[in-house]
Amino acid sequence: MLKPILLVEDNPNDLELTLVALEKSQLANEVIVLRDGAEALDYLRQTANWSDRPPGNPAVILLDLKMPKVDGLEVLQIIRSTTELKSIPVVMLTSSREERDLMRSYELGVNAYVVKPVEFREFVEAITDLGVFWAVVNEPPPGSARARRRALES
Secondary structure, three states, X not given: OOOOEEEEOOOHHHHHHHHHHHHHOOOOOOEEEEOOHHHHHHHHHOOHHHOOOOXXXXXXXXXXXXXXXXXXXXXXXXXXXXXXXXXXXXXXXXXXXXXXXXXXXXXXXXXXXXXXXXXXXXXXXXXXXXXXXXXXXXXXXXXXXXXXXXXXHO
16 A cells, blocks of 8 residues: 655645646555644644544655644654654755755755745646655665565565
């Protein structure tokens, strides 16, 4: 069973564009959409509305930076300081070109920082490349379910 892609985005337009782009990439992974950082943390910790979700971590988290309740940097910091979550690839997908946001994201351990392109075609290409890389190409850490499956297949 494929791990889902977790998309944490509060802007309806960016959300729609990202979903269209992921659909065009034809990945088989389910995309779980969350609207703010607090909901993302509930999902990852399996609490509140997500207490009965299937166990396991997502293949990748596409995380917006500027969100209500808990922003992307706070979510990233919590992920990287939680043993069960810290190996999840996190891609900051943001409109922010501010150097301090970029630097802080990398200081906290983000795997990639992608500024959302303004032009639709470029945006679709960027999201497609991200989805394919993190859900298909990237080699997961040893001990993960995907790494064990790949070892059995070879």
